[in-house]
Amino acid sequence: MPKVGMEPIRRQQLIDATMATIDEAGLADSTIMQISRRAGVSAGIISHYFGGKDGLLEATMRHILSELGTSVARRRQAQSSSDARAHLYAIVEGNFDRSQVSQAVMKTWLAFWTTSMHKPSLQRLQRVNDRRLYSNITYQFRKHLMPEQARTAARGLAALIDGLWLRGALTPEKFDTSSAVLLACRYVDEQLDGSSTA
Amino acid sequence: MPKVGMEPIRRQQLIDATMATIDEAGLADSTIMQISRRAGVSAGIISHYFGGKDGLLEATMRHILSELGTSVARRRQAQSSSDARAHLYAIVEGNFDRSQVSQAVMKTWLAFWTTSMHKPSLQRLQRVNDRRLYSNITYQFRKHLMPEQARTAARGLAALIDGLWLRGALTPEKFDTSSAVLLACRYVDEQLDGSSTA
DNA sequence: CTTTCTTTATTGAACGATCAATCAATAAAG
């Protein structure tokens, strides 16, 4: 069947298969044979399109990060105003959209977080994404808070988002996204409204 | 030299070597040879004392969990009163003591979090610990809040603790423990004091 | 005291299994 335009299709199939395999067996027990078998192709094709297993994992992480960035940007652009609260809400909602808050995506993300601490290439990806989230949040808080307060509020919100998300990933039960969003948005309110004491 | 009382010594040496190796190379690239070499013993001794690599990893996780439990319990017992705020502060401080908030312990913990999602034996350990933290927090909040509010506040505080801790583990910079404690304690205050709107 | 026996501690080479990567072969499409 081969000839043209197979590359983007295969790449997507393999990235999806990678997340599904990590979800099922964990990154440590995910072999290229399992992944390729799930994608319906041979093992050799991975080296052909991604240069090897590492390339596939990095591409998978890029894909997840890209989807997160898109889901946040989409909600922020939907805001016509420059209201800080609305933008912070959008950021929170975007982080709990994550295209899909599926167990597969969350487990894959956590696996990459762990791996990124020892693989410079993945660490750079994670850092860039992290910095962007933090500085976006800080920028919005600065509209209503003093620089120092804004930084603290941003640290708190970022931690709250990651913590809620982490706990959603760790518990086998369905992740209650809406209550997590509500909790994080209430934190935003507390930071914006209760700033009179300092 | 052998004869008596080597077991507890070797076990501790190997657990320490495990955390140090995970800190340096990551769990995925930690072999029993590296670990045993760092502990100054042969590879075979691991199977002798822990039954195998899995046993060593489970023992290491138990050790970390035990140290966390101890550091929280110690600070709570230091409280003579039954004041909710003081106990919540103690819980927060205990979680950021973690015996040592070293990179080695944090990386090991994160590695086990990731692994526990696919290994029932580790998952049970993690769940028990998680439940205990959550119910302890909920119990304290219930002294001043309605059940539903207490649960929400507990979810928020637990997430905030985990999130701050996770971000401390992910950033290469030194983890600013005191500011993390301050931030989490301020969250406790906001939950306890600002409950008049509901 | 010293000789034998037993237990505990430890080693490290050998084994078997697993896995990522390679590459020559194949097949379809232009």
Place this chain on the structure above:
DNA sequence: CTTTATTGATTGATCGTTCAATAAAGAAAG
């Protein structure tokens, strides 16, 4: 006939486990 796509057996390396051998330290017996 060339290019793109794909296969899957082979290869080479790695790793966890096993196990027979060894060593030291008491214990028992003379």
